Amino acid sequence: MEQLIKKLTEAYGPSGREEQIREVIREEISDLADEIRVDYLGNLIALKKGTASGKKKPIMLAAHMDEIGLMITHIEEKGFLRFTGVGGIAPSRLTGARMILPSGRKGLIYHEPLKDSSKLTLEKMYLDIGVETEEEAREFVTIGDIAVADEPFIVLGNRFLAKALDDRIGCAILILVLQQMEKTSRDLYFVFTSQEEVGLRGARTSAFGIDPGLGLAVDVTMAGDTPEVKKMDVKLGAGAAIKVKDSSLITSPLIRDKMIEIAENEKIPYQLEVLPRGGTDAGGISLTREGVLAGCVSIPCRYVHSPGEMVDRRDVEGAVKLLEKMLQQDLEFPG
Amino acid sequence: MDLKSFIERISNSLGISGCEQEVAGEITMAWEQIADEVRRDNLGNVIALKKGKNSHKPPLMLAAHQDEIGFLVRDIDKDGFISLDPIGGIDPRLLPGQEIKIWGREETLGVVGARPPHLQKPQDREKAIPLEKIFVDCGLKKEELEKKIRIGDAVTFHQKMGWLNENIGYGKALDDRAGVAALHQVLLELKDRTTPLDVAVVATVQEEVGIRGAITSSFALNPDLGLAVDVAFASRPGLEKEMTLNSNGGPGLEIGPHMHPGVLEKLKEVAGEKEIPIQLIGVPHPGGTDTYVMQMNRCGMATGLLSIPLANMHSPVEVIDIRDVRRTGRLMASFCLQADVEFVEGLKCL
Numbered sequence: 001m002e003q004l005i006k007k008l009t010e011a012y013g014p015s016g017r018e019e020q021i022r023e024v025i026r027e028e029i030s031d032l033a034d035e036i037r038v039d040y041l042g043n044l045i046a047l048k049k050g051t052a053s054g055k056k057k058p059i060m061l062a063a064h065m066d067e068i069g070l071m072i073t074h075i076e077e078k079g080f081l082r083f084t085g086v087g088g089i090a091p092s093r094l095t096g097a098r099m100i101l102p103s104g105r106k107g108l109i110y111h112e113p114l115k116d117s118s119k120l121t122l123e124k125m126y127l128d129i130g131v132e133t134e135e136e137a138r139e140f141v142t143i144g145d146i147a148v149a150d151e152p153f154i155v156l157g158n159r160f161l162a163k164a165l166d167d168r169i170g171c172a173i174l175i176l177v178l179q180q181m182e183k184t185s186r187d188l189y190f191v192f193t194s195q196e197e198v199g200l201r202g203a204r205t206s207a208f209g210i211d212p213g214l215g216l217a218v219d220v221t222m223a224g225d226t227p228e229v230k231k232m233d234v235k236l237g238a239g240a241a242i243k244v245k246d247s248s249l250i251t252s253p254l255i256r257d258k259m260i261e262i263a264e265n266e267k268i269p270y271q272l273e274v275l276p277r278g279g280t281d282a283g284g285i286s287l288t289r290e291g292v293l294a295g296c297v298s299i300p301c302r303y304v305h306s307p308g309e310m311v312d313r314r315d316v317e318g319a320v321k322l323l324e325k326m327l328q329q330d331l332e333f334p335g
Numbered sequence: 336m337d338l339k340s341f342i343e344r345i346s347n348s349l350g351i352s353g354c355e356q357e358v359a360g361e362i363t364m365a366w367e368q369i370a371d372e373v374r375r376d377n378l379g380n381v382i383a384l385k386k387g388k389n390s391h392k393p394p395l396m397l398a399a400h401q402d403e404i405g406f407l408v409r410d411i412d413k414d415g416f417i418s419l420d421p422i423g424g425i426d427p428r429l430l431p432g433q434e435i436k437i438w439g440r441e442e443t444l445g446v447v448g449a450r451p452p453h454l455q456k457p458q459d460r461e462k463a464i465p466l467e468k469i470f471v472d473c474g475l476k477k478e479e480l481e482k483k484i485r486i487g488d489a490v491t492f493h494q495k496m497g498w499l500n501e502n503i504g505y506g507k508a509l510d511d512r513a514g515v516a517a518l519h520q521v522l523l524e525l526k527d528r529t530t531p532l533d534v535a536v537v538a539t540v541q542e543e544v545g546i547r548g549a550i551t552s553s554f555a556l557n558p559d560l561g562l563a564v565d566v567a568f569a570s571r572p573g574l575e576k577e578m579t580l581n582s583n584g585g586p587g588l589e590i591g592p593h594m595h596p597g598v599l600e601k602l603k604e605v606a607g608e609k610e611i612p613i614q615l616i617g618v619p620h621p622g623g624t625d626t627y628v629m630q631m632n633r634c635g636m637a638t639g640l641l642s643i644p645l646a647n648m649h650s651p652v653e654v655i656d657i658r659d660v661r662r663t664g665r666l667m668a669s670f671c672l673q674a675d676v677e678f679v680e681g682l683k684c685l
Binding site: 224230231232233244245247248250251252253256271272273274276286287288289290291292293 | 352353354356376377378379380407408409410411412418420422467485486487541544545547548550551552554555
């Protein structure tokens with residue numbers, strides 16, 4: 001599991017530029033699926049055929065493979081790079097971060113001197129790639145390139161620390177489920193979606209194409225277990241979280257209660273998640289066509305959207321187990 | 336069911352966005368008596384169909400949202416005090432001192448705490464308390480509470496609909512249950528009549544959190560013409576005149592890019608014939624109603640928006656005049672009786 005997560009988190013793949021991460025995932029699943037295709041938005045769609053293929057609507061599982069990044073907008077005379085955010089970027093989490101450009105060139109983020117650090121904005125920040133002139137910089141970067149965090153995956157006891165655990169941990173879970181999945185009656189689509197961080201875009205088009213009866217996303221959620229953080233009853237290590245609500249989805253009580261029931265019957269620890277802000281692919285899927293029943297299994301994660309995100313192994317294992325049990329149960333739902 | 340009983344029943348029911356099962360059940364039960372068929376879709380939209388003469392043509396869609404604003408239980412602290420997460424545009428200043436209901440495994444009452452004035456610092460008095468600092472007290476220890484409720488349970492104001500006089504009612508969720516009641520009136524009016532087109536009457540879900548139910552229901556119905564009915568600010572002391580409608584002044588017709596000019600003319604014409612008072616109001620940015628997504632459905636449709644005057648929006652004491660609700664229903668029903676194939680096709684060429 002560690003090796004898989006390491007490979008996935010260390011790969012490059014900001015929203016809209018998922019080529020590298022998509023190939024990493026394709027390699028992992030090429031022997032596991034009956035069909036694999038990529039659509040125009042770059043979603044990687046793997047089909048595991050069911051025994052009742054074509055008779056019942058399929059189940060769609062989704063985890064997004066894109067990560068947040070910084071798009072280079074301007075190269076200064078002295079070679080400093082200015083940028084804008086791709087996905088939700090908080091300036092305070094960036095100072096001192098090491099980044100990597102598509103060319104492989106690395107650099108460090110810093111900001112102009114500020115009297116009041118609470119006034120820090122992306123406009124006051126720059127990426128220093130160790131060059132002296134604009135001309136020299138252009139050997140390594142062009143306008144529109146996206147830099148992502150350059151951090152290695154490490155294991156800290158039960159915890160994993162890495163960049164892009166949002167949502168490569170979801171991708172890892174989908175792959176782990178696919179590895180162990182026996183035949184179900186419904187077709188199962190494992191979708192590694194693109195462009196989630198910029199508006200759940202890949203999930204919308206892939207769900208429209210698949211027209212599933214049920215959509216299940218796997219993504220990270222925030223944790224309320226660090227000092228002085230806003231109240232939220234989700235902790236690392238206390239089990240995968242069953243989403244009740246975020247800004248993109250209010251889970252159908254039908255699906256939420258089914259997930260709770262399965263977790264309780266199978267003695268899989270779980271938590272209930274009420275997330276004040278943020279969305280997931282489940283929201284995009286739910287509003288497709290005539291509306292799709294959708295739910296989300298969340299992995300509690302600290303420091304979301306920073307260069308170092310942290311999750312707990314036990315929650316990851318719990319999520320894999322919960323999804324397997326759900327899929328094995330041949331859930332009945334309209335369609 | 337008569338209009339007043341219907342509006343009371345649905346105002347008192349639970350139906351915060353995403354949790355509309357109870358109110359949807361009430362609406363379904365009532366509409367099964369007066370429509371040709373009623374169904375619920377995957378998101379929970381209640382869709383009642385009234386068959387017309389030209390059932391092969393796309394239906395005329397009427398929409399009002401059944402969901403209400405409210406809260407979810409976000410956290411229960413070690414002493415049993417509850418933090419809330421808002422669903423829809425709630426003003427947290429309205430909360431302190433309120434009685435609320437948690438719709439858990441068991442219905443549980445609570446009161447929202449407020450810092451006593453004696454203990455407020457002078458600078459505190461100038462400020463509203465943010466929602467993070469507001470807590471609900473159910474008088475129970477954490478262990479007792481967890482037997483009755485859990486994280487994610489729905490929370491509403493504890494409010495039963497009442498009447499200030501025979502016409503003026505107050506209660507929670509009248510945004511937009513007053514609109515749903517107007518749709519009920521449409522079905523009552525059309526009960527023994529035949530419209531030129533099928534009429535699909537939709538009580539939409541999840542409007543308050545992003546107009547979601549109207550997205551999927553209009554996709555399913557694929558209409559060429561739709562009307563939505565929502566609420567607008569009723570004139571009260573201190574509110575700007577140009578932003579408000581008069582209570583008991585009849586439905587507001589909201590003029591803006593979401594009001595097709597042909598639809599507006601027809602509504603005015605029908606109102607004139609039936610002697611239904613109307614109020615015109617200019618709304619150039621119609622972001623927050625079902626019409627917004629209906630208009631953008633698939634290849635687009637012609638839309639119109641009617642508004643019922645309502646005071647104290649998003650509070651536990653939203654006030655409406657039942658005469659406005661009835662008139663809105665009558666106007667829409669008369670519109671449906673006149674909107675034929677030719678009229679709808681004419682809307683393309685304006």
